[in-house]
Amino acid sequence: MPDYYPLSEISDRHIIDSLTADRLSMHLGPFVIGLQARYNQHSIKTHILPHLRRCYKTVNFSTQAGVLTDSQVSLRAPNILRQFIRPQIIPDPGFEFPALPLPLHMAPLALEMGLNLTIALQMFRFLIIHGGVVAGDDGGIIISAESGGGKSSLTAALMQQGYRLLSDEFTIIDPETCELVAYPRPVSLKNESIDAVKSFAGEHTISPVLTNTPKGSIAYRYARPSDIDQHQIRAKPKLIIFPTFKSKALPKAKLVESADAIVRLIPSSTNYQALGEAGYKVMMHLGTHIKAYEITYGSTEASLQLIHDILAGQIE
């Protein structure tokens, strides 16, 4: 087992050196991901390090050579010119992928995208579904929505209610046990949801805002130390939510039939086809054992009330 430490115990200098020497590895949940940065010390210190410090403070990292990783994510310029003149950054997960070059100050977005890419497309030991997961004492809630459907705001709101964050971006399921696997990285908030989450979670829980990104404004709601402490604790799935945020909509919840739930979840999976029979079995388990609801709401309070009512058995 390699030696690893919370990032807060590793010096700036050592992190930067390890990033440039391909020795920094993030040990979180079931994955060890190697991180590399092909920039000079100053650029790393200004643009990459602050994001790591803010979002991954208590996450374990190793810095020695020879640590086996599930995959590597490299942050680099798209070409030599863009390393120096109006520098740009792309995440490189080690396979050919058409990534949009971003200005260097958007390094946090590039890093998060790189990690998302590698989880979505290179991890086959788990069924991966695009969707957030939080868990209470009696099981996990899967929140599956299209981009802009209100998944991240709802995840952040449920965190505020005392739920543990397993993951904002990916529902990660062990096909052998059908358990939800934690991967508590920051919750990615876009545009209006940034202020909404700030208002109930507080300014100090959210990263500085990146404006004018290809996805609009982006900020990250940090995973809490308590979420990260429990990163090895899995949860049994208990509820599936398909949320739709519609401004001024009347709150409404509707039970989704098994088959419909399965048919909605399959296209949200990034590796269902690759898993073959194992993926099919997980989907069948979710569809036949876990209740799924479609909820429509116009405010955070309404969404929380709906989930509360569903869990209390007041909605059929």
Next chain:
Amino acid sequence: MNQQYLQMIVGLKPLPSEPAALKSLIEYAKKQHVLGQMAHVWRDKGSGKLEEIFANAIIQTAADHRQMIYERNRVEVALQGSDITPIILKGGAYVNLELRASMGRRVSDLDILVPYNRIKTTAKYLEKAGWETDASVNNNYDKAFYRKWSHELPPMRHKSRGTILDIHHRLESHAAKISLNHEKMMADASMLDGGRSKTFTAIDLFIHSASHAFSDGEFATPARSLIELYYLYQNLNPEQRRALISRAIDVGGLYPVQISLWALARYFGLECLKSDQKVGLLVGFAIRVVVDDSRLKNLGLFMLYVRGHYMRMPLKYLIPHFVRKLFIRQKKPHVLEFLK
């Protein structure tokens, strides 16, 4: 160094015990697209993260294989009612024959060979079943280039599954300096289970793979090519091994087979007759620097790339083609939805 790596990947040598060496071996295998093959050899011997890395690679290649078997079935169904029995080439053949060479091998495109006079009919049947000329080559220059020089049609992509199918009518271009006698190889091909498509004999699979690696391939992932040859050679029984050279002469593939045997002897310690191994000075140099990952690797790759094309096309056509390809970039596909 890489000689050791190759031998470790196929299980001839134990894995390094020192963590940094093990990690660089894994990185090498990943880069060369042979991690799945390594995983199949070592799947029960690893523990911890190593075991997980192997498990991951095995699941990924199993998916490739299911796809490949399904694609073969789709092609057979598409050609039902025609008189065409396609020959499944390369990776598709290894997977469908369940050869050792296929275990853990990454495969994506299906390659088939049909007689030249049936090529239009084949394309017609396949178009009816949903394949269409891939957008990346669906332009007048590329289409004319394929018609004039190539041994295959422009790649076809299935419109709903997105999978790529290459239809060959011979194994090298008309103008190639080394050209396998595909007619003889087709005549000896044997039927796959189900009786609707065929594959080459074990000897011809080796000869075709050798020719692909050393006369028209680009040798960009040398470990993958060499390991493929290694397993295909292992697949030959002693009698077939003795018959290899005479068959290679018979079908016009002697030189690539000689280079292959030289490379297998050099990198895997394969014992075979010195007289059966032969490699030209420059080619031998290029292969060595590429496989050994030396500082001259890019020069070696360039030499093999140019040579590969030179073997296929007269120089006066080759140079304008290079120039054109250098300046015309392909359009890139869109970023996946979930990354938004």
